[in-house]
């Protein structure tokens with residue numbers, strides 16, 4: 001093996017990558033693609049009081065809870081953030097996120113603007129936020145209908161809320177217009193790659209550079 005392969009990795013501080021968008025713009029699709037090719041990235045599985053959609057699996061897509069169980073978790077301080085969205089409650093369980101960050105991994109969140117604001121208040125330095133816009137309202141409606149998992153009434157409610165949701169775009173670090181999935185995924189991967197290289201996140205740089213400069217040879221002597 002070459003030295004490049006055996007050299008110890010430079011220690012890195014994990015980051016929190018948030019994707020938000022109006023419903024149907026493509027967060028779930030982009031998240032799945034990101035996770036598939038990236039072992040350092042873990043999805044935060046939210047808790048929700050909304051009913052599972054066909055094909056959704058408890059513990060994988062969401063932790064599906066009744067309202068009483070959700071409020072017990074709120075009272076016990078078990079959420080990193082929580083909010084009411086479309087007349088249901090959603091929240092991010094704290095434990096799994098803290099465990100991934102503690103070992104230097106990155107966490108991906110599919111949460112709304114309210115949750116993003118709460119994360120920004122508590123951990124701005126670790127947060128990287130991306131807002132996904134649809135190419136047009138007509139296309140957003142096509143995607144919500146084409147997903148084939150919501151009633152006409154639910155789709156109408158989500159279309160009605162899309163404008164409000166989109167008004168929060170200026171609060172995000174990056175904006176991606178999701179025209180072609182592969183292109184959007186590549187753009188978010190580029191964001192993640194650059195954010196991982198930020199000097200402040202590479203906490204192992206000082207000892208690494210000291211070794212390069214030969215400054216560690218006399219240490220401990």
Ligand SMILES: Nc1nc2c(ncn2[C@@H]2O[C@H](COP(=O)(O)OP(=O)(O)O)[C@@H](O)[C@H]2O)c(=O)[nH]1
Nearest residue numbers: 023024046082083085090091092110111112115
């Ligand atoms: N604040 C917050 N929002 C969440 C959480 N989980 C999901 N959401 C948001 O709730 C909204 C509805 O999600 P969902 O019911 O899965 O519908 P979808 O976005 O159309 O797939 C979306 O804007 C999600 O980003 C969470 O844990 N916290």
Ligand SMILES: Nc1ncnc2c1ncn2[C@@H]1O[C@H](COP(=O)(O)OP(=O)(O)O)[C@@H](O)[C@H]1O
Nearest residue numbers: 023024025026027028029143147178179180181
């Ligand atoms: N760039 C795209 N072009 C066409 N269809 C898309 C694109 N991105 C997502 N979709 C489709 O649109 C629907 C909604 O996407 P989804 O990822 O569930 O959105 P969200 O999680 O933001 O609600 C899905 O059927 C998905 O396959």
